[in-house]
Amino acid sequence: MRKIGIAVLVSGGGTNLQALIDSIQKGEINGEIVIVISDRENAYALERARKHGIKSVYIHRNNCTENLISELKEANAGLVVLAGFLSILDRELIKAYEGRIINIHPSLIPAFCGKGFYGERVHKAAVEYGVKISGATAHFVDEGTDSGPVILQETVPVYADDTAETLAARVLKVEHRLLPEAVGLFCEGRLRIEGRKVIIAEKEV
Amino acid sequence: MRKIGIAVLVSGGGTNLQALIDSIQKGEINGEIVIVISDRENAYALERARKHGIKSVYIHRNNCTENLISELKEANAGLVVLAGFLSILDRELIKAYEGRIINIHPSLIPAFCGKGFYGERVHKAAVEYGVKISGATAHFVDEGTDSGPVILQETVPVYADDTAETLAARVLKVEHRLLPEAVGLFCEGRLRIEGRKVIIAEKEV
Numbered sequence: 332m333r334k335i336g337i338a339v340l341v342s343g344g345g346t347n348l349q350a351l352i353d354s355i356q357k358g359e360i361n362g363e364i365v366i367v368i369s370d371r372e373n374a375y376a377l378e379r380a381r382k383h384g385i386k387s388v389y390i391h392r393n394n395c396t397e398n399l400i401s402e403l404k405e406a407n408a409g410l411v412v413l414a415g416f417l418s419i420l421d422r423e424l425i426k427a428y429e430g431r432i433i434n435i436h437p438s439l440i441p442a443f444c445g446k447g448f449y450g451e452r453v454h455k456a457a458v459e460y461g462v463k464i465s466g467a468t469a470h471f472v473d474e475g476t477d478s479g480p481v482i483l484q485e486t487v488p489v490y491a492d493d494t495a496e497t498l499a500a501r502v503l504k505v506e507h508r509l510l511p512e513a514v515g516l517f518c519e520g521r522l523r524i525e526g527r528k529v530i531i532a533e534k535e536v
Numbered sequence: 537m538r539k540i541g542i543a544v545l546v547s548g549g550g551t552n553l554q555a556l557i558d559s560i561q562k563g564e565i566n567g568e569i570v571i572v573i574s575d576r577e578n579a580y581a582l583e584r585a586r587k588h589g590i591k592s593v594y595i596h597r598n599n600c601t602e603n604l605i606s607e608l609k610e611a612n613a614g615l616v617v618l619a620g621f622l623s624i625l626d627r628e629l630i631k632a633y634e635g636r637i638i639n640i641h642p643s644l645i646p647a648f649c650g651k652g653f654y655g656e657r658v659h660k661a662a663v664e665y666g667v668k669i670s671g672a673t674a675h676f677v678d679e680g681t682d683s684g685p686v687i688l689q690e691t692v693p694v695y696a697d698d699t700a701e702t703l704a705a706r707v708l709k710v711e712h713r714l715l716p717e718a719v720g721l722f723c724e725g726r727l728r729i730e731g732r733k734v735i736i737a738e739k740e741v
Contacts, residue, residue, distance in 0.1 A: 439669060442647040461732040463689040464644060466669070484668040486691050491735045527666040530696050 335362035335518040338408035340399075340416040341369055345376025346503065347414035347435060347510050352383055354511035362518040366406035370395060370418045396421035403428070410517055413472065414510065417449060425474055430524055432472035432479075433517060435510045437502045439484055440468040444477035454495040454502065465489050465498060467505045469513035471524060480529045482513045482522060540567035540723040543613035545604075545621040546574050550581025551708065552619035552640060552715050557588055559716035567723040571611035575600060575623045601626035608633070615722055618677065619715065622654060630679055635729055637677035637684075638722060640715040642707045644689055645673040649682035659700040659707065670694050670703060672710045674718035676729060685734045687718045687727060 337360075339348050348367060354360050367380035367387045380387035386406065390398045395418055403411065403424075413420075413434040425432065436444055436453075443456045443465070457465045466486035473479035485508070487501045516522050521532040542565075544553050553572060559565050572585035572592045585592035591611065595603045600623055608616065608629075618625075618639040630637065641649055641658075648661045648670070662670045671691035678684035690713070692706045721727050726737040 439644060439647065440667070441665060442644065459732060460646060461686050461734060462645070463686055464671070464691060481666050481668055486669060491733060527664065528696060529666065 332361055332519075335409040336365040336407045337362045337410045337412055337514065337518075338403050338406055339364055339367045339376075339380075339412045339414050341367065341376040341414045342371050342374055342417040343376065343415045345374065345379045345414065347506055348376050348379055350507035350511050351412065351414065351514060352379070352385075354515065360511060360515040360518050362410065362514065365408055366402060368399065368402060370416065376414075392418050396424055400424055400427060410514065412510070412514060415450075419476075420472065422474055425472060430471060433482065433510075433513055434470055434472050434477070434479070435506050435513075436468045436470065436477050437499065437506060438468065439464070439466040439486065440470060440477055440481060444468075446476050448477070451495050451499060454498040457489060458493055458495055458498055462489055465502060467502050467509050469509050471529065480524050480527050482516070482529045482531075483509050485509050537566055537724075540614040541570040541612045542567045542615045542617055542719065542723075543608050543611055544569055544572045544581075544585075544617045544619050546572065546581040546619045547576050547579055547622040548581065548620045550579065550584045550619065552711055553581050554584055555712035555716050556617065556619065556719060557584070557590075559720065565716060565720040565723050567615065567719065570613055571607060573604065573607060575621065581619075597623050601629055605629055605632060615719065617715070617719060620655075624681075625677065627679055630677060635676060638687065638715075638718055639675055639677050639682070639684070640711050640718075641673045641675065641682050642704065642711060643673065644669070644671040644691065645675060645682055645686060649673075651681050653682070656700050656704060659703040662694060663698050663700055663703055667694055670707060672707050672714050674714050676734065685729050685732050687721070687734045687736075688714050690714050
């Protein structure tokens with residue numbers, strides 16, 4: 332089975348990128364990261380990519396879409412992974428990679444998602460709401476915000492003395508497991524989108 | 537410790553009422569059901585109450601609030617439990633029993649809750665959204681719909697071939713455990729509301 336070329340888009344430190352790199356090195360994902368793209372020039376994720384000999388590119392947010400699409404095409408990316416990417420993807424890009432863009436969101440979608448819910452804000456909202464359970468969601472990206480078909484979800488407990496920071500740290504551990512798992516399933520061709528549902532095929536033996 | 541008088545308000549078959557009755561009979565709740573009230577004359581819950589020698593009352597929805605308050609007072613209810621009660625509680629009643637009304641909702645609030653999300657509709661929405669995890673929430677009732685402080689939450693998996701009915705059955709099992717647990721904690725005086733958070737005190741030994 333041919334390896335899938337993976338493009339990782341990231342704005343921050345890139346611990347989810349690192350989780351993907353580690354998972355690929357362990358042979359858990361039938362793919363390889365062909366490019367890491369950031370909309371922040373000094374994102375540490377770019378440094379991580381370089382350390383692992385992965386092509387890394389900074390694209391300014393103002394002319395993101397065109398450059399993004401050309402970089403993705405040039406790198407021959409078959410899957411786009413958003414690993415904490417804060418720019419909104421353009422409709423044209425989403426259409427071009429329909430069913431081939433995976434995002435990780437730090438809550439149990441549809442709770443605490445949509446416009447304005449990113450980064451620490453998600454966890455602040457969860458803590459302030461007083462929920463007892465939160466989690467993470469790996470999902471395909473459609474034209475809405477955090478509204479695409481759900482691939483995987485996993486929960487974490489929320490404790491009475493949690494702050495946004497302590498909850499974020501707990502959820503991040505789950506993200507580091509969930510995102511590589513979702514990417515791995517995609518690269519094995521085991522994800523099928525039916526309407527809003529993602530059907531996960533059993534592993535062939 | 538004095539036993540808490542519990543009023544159970546219910547519109548349907550009353551399996552959550554039955555779960556409470558069973559839990560009380562096992563000695564798990566420091567309380568007793570002093571009255572069961574339904575807004576449906578032929579709710580099977582009323583029959584369940586009679587079978588267990590519990591006072592049961594039907595109140596027509598059109599003059600619900602006044603009659604409800606007078607019945608609750610007469611029964612000396614210290615806690616009101618909504619176990620599938622479809623009428624909206626009046627502001628006056630909610631104020632009178634602030635912090636003493638517990639509801640069970642068949643989703644992980646704040647997902648699939650609020651106006652229009654009751655009964656099968658909740659599960660239909662969850663299945664159609666394509667979430668991988670749902671659950672149940674026991675919460676205090678405030679003036680909003682399903683918006684009060686969360687006491688307990690527990691999850692269930694959602695499978696690709698689930699219908700609203702199969703998911704409802706799975707969640708209902710969790711409700712039957714969660715509601716008696718929440719009521720038990722209340723009756724032991726272990727629930728403290730701080731803003732939107734419910735702090736659960738450790739069991740004294």
